Amino acid sequence: MDKGCSLYDVPFLEYGEHWMKYGALAKPVMQSGSFFEVVQSNITYGQLYGNLWQIENGRIFQIGGLFLFGMIAGRLSLFKNIPHSISLWKKITLWSALLFIPLNVARMVYLDIAQGNKALLMPLDIAIPSICNFLFMGLLVGCFILLWYDKGNGYRFQRLFIPFGKMSLTNYITQSIIGITLFYGFGFNLYKSTGATACLFIAIIIFVVLLAASNLWLKKHRQGPLEWIWKKLTWIDFKNKKYDE
Known part of the structure; x- marks a missing residue:
């Protein structure tokens, strides 16, 4: 890891490119940094990298707009x-x-x-x-x-995705952990050797495994573990700790 790189080594950039100088600092850490170096990067200039990119590329407004579309679709019962x-x-x-x-x-x-x-x-x-x-x-x-x-009630191939959707938060976090372990430098470092096709097959395998795990979990519980935590945090109610509420 190149520890000689600092913010002051990056030349001034115009609006729309400020995220690049923080990306230049975050990239070598993601490639070859240790776990704790990646964590430190993510909570310092990694935050500036991600958030400035969202602002300068209009993504932050898209996210807000999509939330509003979702709220309106829900109130109109479109789904x-x-x-x-x-x-x-x-x-x-x-x-x-x-x-x-x-x-x-x-x-x-x-x-x-x-x-x-x-x-x-x-x-x-x-x-x-x-x-x-x-x-x-x-x-x-x-x-x-x-x-x-x-x-x-949907075609059979569509109904297969229901368990995965019911545990979307749990699956999102789980696949992120798996991806970090597989591709980051402190993990299996696969980013150096996998192209688009290999990554597609890896993604399919991860999806199939998580889909099977979701089916098994939902046979005993009504929601995923992280969905249960999110629900409790939303309503601030920890009196009843059963998963199957």
Whole structure:
């Protein structure tokens, strides 16, 4: 690990690139640092790296917006009263597909349009991919819901994912721990030897293992362990400690 690198070694960067200087400090630690060095990095300039990236790339506003969309969808019962909202989901799926195509084409050509004009390129580089990703998400969610309710209680392949979704927080944290162990320098250091294809197969294996574990857990409990903790922290009630509430 290069311990000679410091914040003062990185030249001044313009707006939209401030996260890069903290990323330059965090990268060697993630690659070859010990566990405690990674923890120290994550709670110091690692936080600046991640949070500045979110601010300068518009992600922080996307997160807030998605929370609002989720809240509105919940209040309108869009995932609960599907027979009454099926026409809306058809419109969401159709318009997501129709708008995604021209914006995705624009995503591929705006670099040539901007022609090195940074004042124009930076907002385009934030806005167009963000909108494309949101539309693609709408397309995927819409297709999944329309497929599910075309069959009433969903196709068998869709119902297989229910246990994984019920334990989404537990599975998210667990797969993060597994990924860190596999790829970080203090673990198996696989980032040096695995490409996109190998990582895809590793992800599939992790998913299958966690799906099987979720099925086993939910045979005895109504929710995952971290979901139970999250629920208790939300309602500040530790009187009843049973998992199957």
